[in-house]
Amino acid sequence: MVEDRDIILKAENISKQYRLGLVGTGTISHDLNRWWSRVRGKEDPYLKVGDSNDRSTKGESEYVWALQNINFEVKRGEVLGIIGKNGAGKSTLLKILSKVTGPTTGEIKTRGRIASLLEVGTGFHGEMTGRENVFLNGAILGMSKKEITSKIDEIIAFSGCQRYIDTPVKRYSSGMTVRLAFAVAAFLEPEILVIDEVLAVGDAEFQKKAIGKMQDISQGEGRTVLFVSHNMAAVKNLCTRGILLENGEIKTSGTIEAVLNEYQRISKSQGNYFVKESKKDFYIASVKIEDSNNAFYSNQAIKITIRVGKNNEDIKNKFLLIRVLDNIGQVLFSLEKALKDKDDNYSLVIPKETLVKGSYKINCIIYHPAVAQYDNIEECCGFDILNNSNAFSHLETFNIGKMYVSSKWLN
Template sequence: MKNKSNIILKAENISKQYRLGLVGTGTISHDLNRWWSRIRGKEDPYLKVGESNDRSTKGKSEYVWALQDINFEVKRGEVLGVIGKNGAGKSTLLKILSKVTGPTTGEIKTRGRIASLLEVGTGFHGEMTGRENIFLNGAILGMTKKEITSKIDEIIDFSGCERYIDTPVKRYSSGMTVRLAFAVAAFLEPEILVIDEVLAVGDAEFQKKAIGKMQDISKGDGRTVIFVSHNMAAVKSLCTRGIVLEHGKIVFEGDQNESVNFYISRNEKSGLFSRSNSKGDVSNVYISDIVTLNNKEEPIDILLSGEEITFLIKIEKSNFDKTISVGLGFYDVNDIPQIHCSSEVLNKNYLEINNEFYAKLIIKKWPLFKGEYYINAFLRSNNVTLDHIVESKWIVVEKGDFYGTGKLPLTNKGFYVDYEWK
């Protein structure tokens, strides 16, 4: 019973259907069919049609399910991360949670006020000043003028917009608007704070402030945050639990690390292993596969900076009994070499009896920054190149919490190194 009373938000069988290509629910005939079904106490006939929300394929139905049968609970003080590709249904879910739009079927049960930060300028009136918009948003949240007044100095200070606070919001940049909107949502003390990917609009300094404030809200004040982001490091450091959406359905629910790992393992953005650009001086020794693994030895195609990464290289040979050294080189999209890892340099050579074996390259903290890279792979023996594959595999790297501080370095390219200040 105690656990039940701790639940602050519950989504029960939430589905959302849209009709493609038209504004409104459909034609007059569709509306009449719906009305006739309703007065006879029947189900909406168009709930039985429609396809899942896969934007990469051409559908046959004019109806699409943006969300289907979504069920989850959020406890007080929990930070729930919602992860998924573009078009997975994340923003639709947040709009339903925020009561911006209603579900086609299902019900949202909440306890307390919900403040939403869904997109830049949501809830702001362009002709009104920043100060007037603070009072307007506070009133919408059900706060008295006295309550808002007691918080307004903190809001203005946090937003960094003091100089422009009495200027109409329509003259604000997108960065200024999102700063003020976040400050209003965070400081007016809602029980549930719903935040979409809008933090990407702000600069790095503001993102750090915002993430720190969200941590204070959840840990210090015991309030609930529902957070959508494509920044996997932010999800890992900020959230306590995660759900992964795919084509409008929840495909995974677990703690934040499990959710991120699941999402990364499902992503098909990078290419598969290929020997199309291979060459060598012999034909009976070659690399037949390269698999990328996370620290749980699960296959992944997207790497996070700072994570432990293993490259599992499958080597096949016949009638060859000499020592073999293995190497991988990592190159960016401009063909500039980034890292070169050779077993020969570390005096680690393989002398295997079996005709098939695996070599493991383990990098404890992946150092490359966000971007796409390809791998050149080679085998050598006594200064002879046995196998050499150019672009054997492409990998995608996302930002990660390399230093374990919850903060991401400001640099936009390059690689990370361990260092210390004294």
């Protein structure tokens, strides 16, 4: 382990390579080539090939680097935020840190136990009750039955699953499963707690409760938290330091403010037009902010056009949801439209003098309520609002929030 006693986790030259279209990283012949290279003391021949993890370009190689040359250290009691767009390599990195999968190159050095909450129900056995799963997960973490017993009442109370704790978890909702899984991970006192976006499954009350618990863990108990989220407000409030991943590499690292500022900068550079093709039943084919150079005055209406792609004719009970987010990912408001048989293009207008000066992003979702989510394009377009309206100009020196609501005084 490293000499600095304050450093509890260190990632050295971590890279992860996958072979596209297959389980694992290669075929038997490729594995034999790798083995023969090791026997001869030569470098792995497949480390010299492979495309970067850039989903916006068409690669030439059957290999892709999900991560490349990742180096960082985490100190005891630190809360490290790991952010980046979908496909940047965040979940792959957390799986390597949690030893769910191994790196292709490099090494993870840690002091102490790691507890991971990466996916709903990870490590839970569906046929076992919630109580039995608490003991199972505690045993996996290396705790004795006595230690687990001393904590189980706190775990059950925090999770809010008291009524169902002796019911098999296969009958739990995803939210209940996350509640119990987080309680187990947090209360069984690992030195390092690794948490992915899975907390987004829980309701708002539980998310607030979980963030409060993570703050207690790091500040009060001196334990370390690695946190991945698309909720930039939660990252800003919780984390002390950050890492921004882009195409499998570290784009920047440092204070959470500096990392969030860089994330906002590259998010805005996406422009006012998004387009893609997909084999999904229903998907967002394009999003365009009309007549924009990515900037509007506050007295201008904003027109957004979305094209829906269909590979399935059954659009009954399918909806398009548009969410407008601020510069740190908080949802300001949402607009919904039922999909129609004969329509592929849907347009909406955000009225003038709705948004105040600042930077904003669009999130588009196609879903069947309580059944399925078909597509979710986060931060597909960005735009700025510039003030030039009498409704705002005299309020420049005040924090008036993100939206201006016209009202009528009664006296």
